[in-house]
Amino acid sequence: MEKPANLSNKVLQCIQKRRSCRKFTAQAVEDYKVESLLKAALWAPTSKNNRPWHFVVVDNPQLLGKLSECKPHGSAFLAEAPLAIVVLADPSKSDVWVEDCAIAAILMQITAEDLGLGSTWIQIRQRMYNEKETAGDYIKKLINAPAGLEVASIIALGYKEKERAPYSEEYLLPERVHRNKF
Numbered sequence: 001m002e003k004p005a006n007l008s009n010k011v012l013q014c015i016q017k018r019r020s021c022r023k024f025t026a027q028a029v030e031d032y033k034v035e036s037l038l039k040a041a042l043w044a045p046t047s048k049n050n051r052p053w054h055f056v057v058v059d060n061p062q063l064l065g066k067l068s069e070c071k072p073h074g075s076a077f078l079a080e081a082p083l084a085i086v087v088l089a090d091p092s093k094s095d096v097w098v099e100d101c102a103i104a105a106i107l108m109q110i111t112a113e114d115l116g117l118g119s120t121w122i123q124i125r126q127r128m129y130n131e132k133e134t135a136g137d138y139i140k141k142l143i144n145a146p147a148g149l150e151v152a153s154i155i156a157l158g159y160k161e162k163e164r165a166p167y168s169e170e171y172l173l174p175e176r177v178h179r180n181k182f
């Protein structure tokens with residue numbers, strides 16, 4: 001990439017700076033920031049404008065503790081997070097609810113970065129709680145979600161305990177970009 005990216009572009013700066021954060025300070029996330037995160041999700045584009053998703057804001061420490069046990073790996077740190085947003089959807093409303101949920105989730109992560117917050121995506125769809133129960137079914141019981149909904153992910157959020165280095169220009173993989181053909 002010959003020309004350096006336009007770093008005066010705030011959205012691009014947030015995309016470059018965003019790194020998964022799994023350790024948060026004890027500081028609660030202010031309501032106005034939670035509202036901004038939800039606006040980012042609710043303004044997300046969806047196929048045919050179906051908007052099949054729901055978002056459950058969780059700030060109850062006991063509930064966060066229970067959610068952190070939703071799968072054997074990759075969710076334990078949620079027990080110490082001040083905030084989580086569970087992303088779920090009604091598959092009967094859209095055949096591409098997975099994509100719709102993913103777009104809303106990443107827009108929340110980018111917005112979190114802009115708000116000075118850290119975040120991490122916790123994968124739920126296709127993950128198991130134990131040998132018999134899916135992580136999604138375990139979560140749905142905890143948050144009283146209707147049976148017909150499917151949980152896509154949980155976004156863990158909070159103030160970062162430590163700032164991680166942003167991505168560098170060297171991290172880019174220009175060879176993965178093809179012009180007109182491979």
Ligand SMILES: Cc1cc2nc3c(=O)[nH]c(=O)nc-3n(C[C@H](O)[C@H](O)[C@H](O)COP(=O)(O)O)c2cc1C
Pocket residue numbers: 018019020021022073074075120121122123124
């Ligand atoms: C679809 C998806 C699923 C992920 N699932 C988890 C997860 O369950 N637990 C976790 O701690 N991180 C999870 N992550 C975060 C990735 O591990 C992380 O984004 C990746 O290692 C790159 O690091 P970075 O976020 O700092 O750029 C997930 C990320 C994506 C995009």
